[in-house]
Amino acid sequence: xxxxxxxxxxxxxxxxLYKEELEDEGWDVELAASGExxxxxxEKDSIDLVLLDIKMPGMDGVEVLxxxxxxxxxxxxxxxxxxxxxxxxxxxxASDAYITKSSDLTELKQTIRDILGxxx
Amino acid sequence: xxxxxxxxxxxxxxxxxxxxxxxEKAVALLADYLxxxxxxxxxxxxxxxxxxxxxxxxxALPPYRLGQGVPGLAFTGGALIEVHKEAGDAAWEGIExxxxxxxxxxxxYPLKEKERTCGVLFLRARAKVRLTLLKRQILKxxxxxxxxxVKSSEVLNDHHRVYSELLEMQQKLVSSEKxxxxxxxxxxxxxxxxxxxxxxxxxxxxxxxxxPPGSPALGYLEQMGAEIGRIEKIMNGIIRFLKDNAxxxxxxxxxxxxxxxxxxxxxxxxxHCIKVDRRSSGGPLPVLADREQMKIAFDNLIANAIQSMEKxxxxxxxxxxxxxxxxAKVSDTGGGIDPKYMGYIFNPxxxxxxxxxxxxxxxxxxxxxxxxxxxxxxxxxxxxxxIIKLPVAGAAAPNSSRHETGEAV
Numbered sequence: 168x169x170x171x172x173x174x175x176x177x178x179x180x181x182x183x184l185y186k187e188e189l190e191d192e193g194w195d196v197e198l199a200a201s202g203e204x205x206x207x208x209x210e211k212d213s214i215d216l217v218l219l220d221i222k223m224p225g226m227d228g229v230e231v232l233x234x235x236x237x238x239x240x241x242x243x244x245x246x247x248x249x250x251x252x253x254x255x256x257x258x259x260x261a262s263d264a265y266i267t268k269s270s271d272l273t274e275l276k277q278t279i280r281d282i283l284g285x286x287x
Numbered sequence: 288x289x290x291x292x293x294x295x296x297x298x299x300x301x302x303x304x305x306x307x308x309x310x311e312k313a314v315a316l317l318a319d320y321l322x323x324x325x326x327x328x329x330x331x332x333x334x335x336x337x338x339x340x341x342x343x344x345x346x347a348l349p350p351y352r353l354g355q356g357v358p359g360l361a362f363t364g365g366a367l368i369e370v371h372k373e374a375g376d377a378a379w380e381g382i383e384x385x386x387x388x389x390x391x392x393x394x395x396y397p398l399k400e401k402e403r404t405c406g407v408l409f410l411r412a413r414a415k416v417r418l419t420l421l422k423r424q425i426l427k428x429x430x431x432x433x434x435x436x437v438k439s440s441e442v443l444n445d446h447h448r449v450y451s452e453l454l455e456m457q458q459k460l461v462s463s464e465k466x467x468x469x470x471x472x473x474x475x476x477x478x479x480x481x482x483x484x485x486x487x488x489x490x491x492x493x494x495x496x497x498x499p500p501g502s503p504a505l506g507y508l509e510q511m512g513a514e515i516g517r518i519e520k521i522m523n524g525i526i527r528f529l530k531d532n533a534x535x536x537x538x539x540x541x542x543x544x545x546x547x548x549x550x551x552x553x554x555x556x557x558x559h560c561i562k563v564d565r566r567s568s569g570g571p572l573p574v575l576a577d578r579e580q581m582k583i584a585f586d587n588l589i590a591n592a593i594q595s596m597e598k599x600x601x602x603x604x605x606x607x608x609x610x611x612x613x614x615a616k617v618s619d620t621g622g623g624i625d626p627k628y629m630g631y632i633f634n635p636x637x638x639x640x641x642x643x644x645x646x647x648x649x650x651x652x653x654x655x656x657x658x659x660x661x662x663x664x665x666x667x668x669x670x671x672x673x674i675i676k677l678p679v680a681g682a683a684a685p686n687s688s689r690h691e692t693g694e695a696v
Contacts, residue, residue: 180486187493222478249481249526267523268481270488270515 170283171195171213175205175231176220176247185218188272194279202226206234214242216283218275219262221248236261243282247275289421292320296432306440310341310433314408317429318343321422323410324390328398328433329358330406337362337407348409349385356384358407361395365404368395371415392416396426398434408433462633477526481519488515524646525635536658538680539581541572541613542606548585549604552593560599568607573680576658584654587647588617588673594640595621595670613679618672624664632664 172194174185179200186196197212199205203226205217217235221228232244243263264278295316299309310328318326327342329351337351337358351359360382361368370379370393387393392412397404408430418426488511495508549563556563592602600620607614624632631637633652638645651673655662660677 178482178486181482181489184486184489184493188489249478268485269519270485270492270512272489272492 169193169195170215171197172216172218172279172283173197173199173205173208173212173214174218175199175202175223175228176218177201177223178220181220188276189279192276192279194283202228202231205231209235209239209242216279217242217244218279219244219246221246232262245275245278245282289425292316292425293428293432296429300432300436300439306436307341309436311343313429313433313436314341315343317408317426318410321410321418321426322416323392323394323412325409325411327409328406328437329362329409330437331362340406344411346386346389351386356386357382357393358386358395358409361397361409362404362407365397365399365402367397369393373415387411389413394418394426396430398430398437400434400438405434405437477522481522484515484518484522488512488519491515521644521646524644524650535577535579536575537578538573539576539578541574541576541615541677542567544576544578544581545585545604545606545615548582548589551586552589555593556602559593559597561593561596562599562601564601564603566603566605566607570608572606572608572613574613574658574677575680576677580654581658584651584675585615585617587651588675591647592617592619592621592671592673595619600670608679609676611679612676615675615677616672617675618667619670620668621670623666623669623671626666629664633662 172189174182174189174196176182176185177200182198182200186198189196197208197214199208202223205219206226208214209217217231219228219231228246228248232246235242235244244261245264245266246262247266247268249268263282266275266278296313299312299316302309304312314326314328318324325342325344325346327339327344327348329337329348330340331353332338335352337353339348342348349356353359354363357368357370368378370376370382370387372379372387372391372393384393390411390413392410392415394410396408396410398406398408408426491508491511495505495512498505498508546565549565555561589602589604596602596619603616603618605614605616605618625639628637628639632648634645635649636645652662655675655677658677660675663674663676665672665674
């Protein structure tokens, strides 16, 4: 069965781009437009990896990360943001990878392969 | 005319010459007028000696301390002393003054402002000289003029010093406020521009993949992708420049840091036929630094130097210790910086290069400032020299400390 990625980003254009690009890579992709929605989806669906934007209205990515790691401590989370210096915020240290948003998606795709490829 | 001398000294006072020159001329005029062989203005220096600032003297004056010799006594007493070295001269009795060997008459007139004495006008004559009442009055007037000369120059110097200090402080303030404002702006820009850019660039790449081979639109999309990559590169530079970057300080060796930064440039150096002159003082140069960040700072400085020498030259990297500071100097032979741009080179977005982002030097500057260091630039030899000073890590300094400044945006 295909591994399923949950993309969490408040910008619709980016959600769709990620969905198409990652589906081309062979993954199943689910979308959530907010932190709250992402937690609902995680309860209902089986998800193998979360791609998480940090800056979102309402519940932000750091908070979502905290809740995800509390409940599903082995579920990999990749943080995705416009600000590289979030790396220094200890709230983000629990993530499995940290990626600065870039129009070149090579690094993101490679990171996903590294994480999901290793999992049984 | 008896008063000519006063007029002449007054003319000196309003002339544009430097103080020392004015005083030299004034003492010469006075010595001639009063028929003394020597005339000098002595001012108290910071070591408690009365230093001759201007003199018309056949022989050098000995160093006088306060209360010593005729000038020293006139200074402490605050009143004119006139001695004639002859039996029965009460003023001369008990005074020892090696400056008066071979002289018969000496006159010391304190230069007094209200109750504060700042110096002495000292006259010596080999012959016996008795001043007429008129000459004494003129001497008094001339002494006052000399005092005014000295005082006005002090006031002017103070004024210049305070003014340049103020100017320096103002420049520092302006530049730090500019940095803060830019930090806020950059954070917003990073978010508001990076997301749409990702969207445009990402879809352009998808479109490119979906076009049939040979389609002319492939080239357009290629161009779009490259341009978006360029904007993203600039964005990364701006974000690095943000004020609230965390600095992780560890004791590290400055010699090594610069060597490590240099490794990146091996290819470029070879391409541009640049000779590297690495000079380093012996012994370790421990500084408290964030190695990654300092590397970025040195990268920028070295890249800047190399860009100025595209047709070859000498890149000099020097590391040494100067007292409490570890000093790194990056200099090139690329022609130097146009003096009219000197004040702007650390300003964000200022660049004289066709493809420069104008962020290299401001980034280096902000990183060094975060390390409580200084960066200085000057033209030297055939190029520009950047001098970085960082405090040497003391033995008592903690081995590692983490500094978080401000919260993430």
